[in-house]
Amino acid sequence: MDLSxxxxxxxxxxxxxxxxxxxxxxxxxxxxxxxxxxxxxxDMDRVTLYRVLNDFEETGLVHKVIDMDGVTRFAHCxxxxxxxxxxDAHAHFNCQVCHKMYCLENAPxxxxxxxxxxxxxxxxxxxxxxxxxxxxx
Amino acid sequence: MDLSxxxxxxxxxxxxxxxxxxxxxxxxxxxxxxxxxxxxxxDMDRVTLYRVLNDFEETGLVHKVIDMDGVTRFAHCxxxxxxxxxxDAHAHFNCQVCHKMYCLENAPxxxxxxxxxxxxxxxxxxxxxxxxxxxxx
DNA sequence: TTAAGTGCAAAATCTTTGCAAATGT
DNA sequence: ACATTTGCAAAGATTTTGCACTTAA
Numbered sequence: 001m002d003l004s005x006x007x008x009x010x011x012x013x014x015x016x017x018x019x020x021x022x023x024x025x026x027x028x029x030x031x032x033x034x035x036x037x038x039x040x041x042x043d044m045d046r047v048t049l050y051r052v053l054n055d056f057e058e059t060g061l062v063h064k065v066i067d068m069d070g071v072t073r074f075a076h077c078x079x080x081x082x083x084x085x086x087x088d089a090h091a092h093f094n095c096q097v098c099h100k101m102y103c104l105e106n107a108p109x110x111x112x113x114x115x116x117x118x119x120x121x122x123x124x125x126x127x128x129x130x131x132x133x134x135x136x137x
Numbered sequence: 138m139d140l141s142x143x144x145x146x147x148x149x150x151x152x153x154x155x156x157x158x159x160x161x162x163x164x165x166x167x168x169x170x171x172x173x174x175x176x177x178x179x180d181m182d183r184v185t186l187y188r189v190l191n192d193f194e195e196t197g198l199v200h201k202v203i204d205m206d207g208v209t210r211f212a213h214c215x216x217x218x219x220x221x222x223x224x225d226a227h228a229h230f231n232c233q234v235c236h237k238m239y240c241l242e243n244a245p246x247x248x249x250x251x252x253x254x255x256x257x258x259x260x261x262x263x264x265x266x267x268x269x270x271x272x273x274x
Numbered sequence: 275t276t277a278a279g280t281g282c283a284a285a286a287t288c289t290t291t292g293c294a295a296a297t298g299t
Numbered sequence: 300a301c302a303t304t305t306g307c308a309a310a311g312a313t314t315t316t317g318c319a320c321t322t323a324a
Contacts, residue, residue, distance in 0.1 A: 013278060013323050034313085045281050050314065055279090066207045068261060091249055096258065110247040112228055112262070117269035121233065124205060124263040125249070132254035150298050150303060171288085182306050187289065192304095 010059035017044055021052050022061070022076070031065050031073035031092065031101035065101060067094050068128060073101050091125035097134035147196035154181055158189050159198070159213070168202050168210035168229065168238035202229050202238060205263060210238050228262035234271035 003022050004014035012018065020041060025032060037049055053074050056062040062074045075092075091109065093102040104127065114120050129135070140159050141151035149155065157178060162169060174186055190211050193199040199211045212229075228246065230239040241264065251257050266272070 008324090015279065015323070017280075046313095047282080047315085048280055051279080066203055066205065068203065070203045070207045070209050072207050093251060093255060093257075094261075102252075102255075104249065104251065106250070112241065112264050113243070114230060114241060114264060114266070115239075115269070117272065118230060118239075118266060119272045120230075120264050120266040122265045124231075124265065126261040127249050127251060127257050128259045128261065129251070129255060129257040132252070135254065135256045145299090152298070152304065154305075183288095184290085184307080185305055188304080 006061065010061055012055055012059060012061075017041075017048050018052050018056075020044070021049070022056070025056075025062055025074065025076040029075075029103055031067075031075035031103065033067075033071045033073045035071075065092050065126075066124070067099065067101055068096075068126060069099070075101065075103050091127055093127045093129065093131065095131035095134055096128055097130055100131060102131065143198065147198055149192055149196060149198075154178075154185050155189050155193075157181070158186070158193070162193075162199055162211065162213040166212075166240055168204075168212035168240065170204075170208045170210045172208075202263075203261070204231050204236065204238055205233075205265065206236070212238065212240050228264055230264045230266065230268065232268035232271055233265055234267060237268060239268065 003019055003026065007014045007018055007022060021037060024037065024040060034049060034053060037053075038044070038046060041049070053062070057064050057074060062076050065073050065075060067073055090106075091104040093104050094100075095102075109123060109125065112120065112123070140156055140163065144151045144155055144159060158174060161174065161177060171186060171190060174190075175181070175183060178186070190199070194201050194211060199213050202210050202212060204210055227243075228241040230241050231237075232239075246260060246262065249257065249260070
């Protein structure tokens with residue numbers, strides 16, 4: 001689908017900044033941190049990038065994941081997403097060497113035993129390891 | 138076990154700052170953020186607290202968990218822990234109302250399907266929801 | 275045209291570092 | 300006594316806010 005259209009459908013204007021960010025997030029199946037994108041778009045204002053990412057996240061165009069180092073990362077939503085802050089429905093893979101994050105969209109989400117009186121509404125799952133590029137074999 | 142001893146066993150000195158922090162972490166089964174502890178120990182230096190927590194984590198006295206907001210939290214290790222940066226072997230529960238983190242030490246860790254070429258070495262699992270205090274029912 | 279988005283500067287956080295003074299063992 | 304730990308001040312890093320200017324629709 002047209003990127004401009006995806007953006008406009010969420011009530012946002014399809015500006016150059018947004019289109020560039022969206023293009024990167026959509027083409028690679030990876031979760032990017034603000035810093036990653038900042039070094040890709042060296043000419044783009046740091047603050048604008050913060051705002052672009054927040055707007056995307058708030059409108060459900062991308063989702064937010066926190067990696068093992070506490071760094072916030074954003075990934076394009078592969079499927080239809082509810083919009084607003086949606087709990088991630090799928091697990092993510094975090095490479096411990098290159099620190100890239102990949103979406104594991106087809107990994108099933110298991111349920112967990114939680115103490116009485118507690119109620120689970122979702123889960124955030126991060127699998128750690130070595131990605132194809134960094135891992136041996 | 139004696140707190141001072143636990144601390145000394147890891148090669149650290151049992152100072153008042155360390156004992157106070159350890160006491161809180163050990164008595165409640167919760168993961169505390171730096172900010173939480175800072176407001177408990179209003180008289181304690183911010184930097185000292187950072188260092189106490191880092192030392193505890195590096196020696197394996199406590200483990201580090203990152204919550205949904207990307208905030209680093211520390212929890213006392215219930216069982217024997219390997220020391221050094223050990224990947225958390227158990228899941229955690231993060232309350233979406235009070236933001237407290239609880240250790241789910243007995244929740245089994247499932248395995249996940251990961252793409253070919255990738256290798257998993259551990260996982261970080263966060264269950265979201267309402268804790269006993271904040272939840273209904 | 276005009277509401278939304280951008281860029282710059284500046285504030286507010288959060289975390290780390292250096293070093294002299296204090297303290298546990 | 301001596302290596303560790305603390306406290307303070309200051310530097311760095313990250314994220315947010317305010318406001319005038321620009322731009323997509």
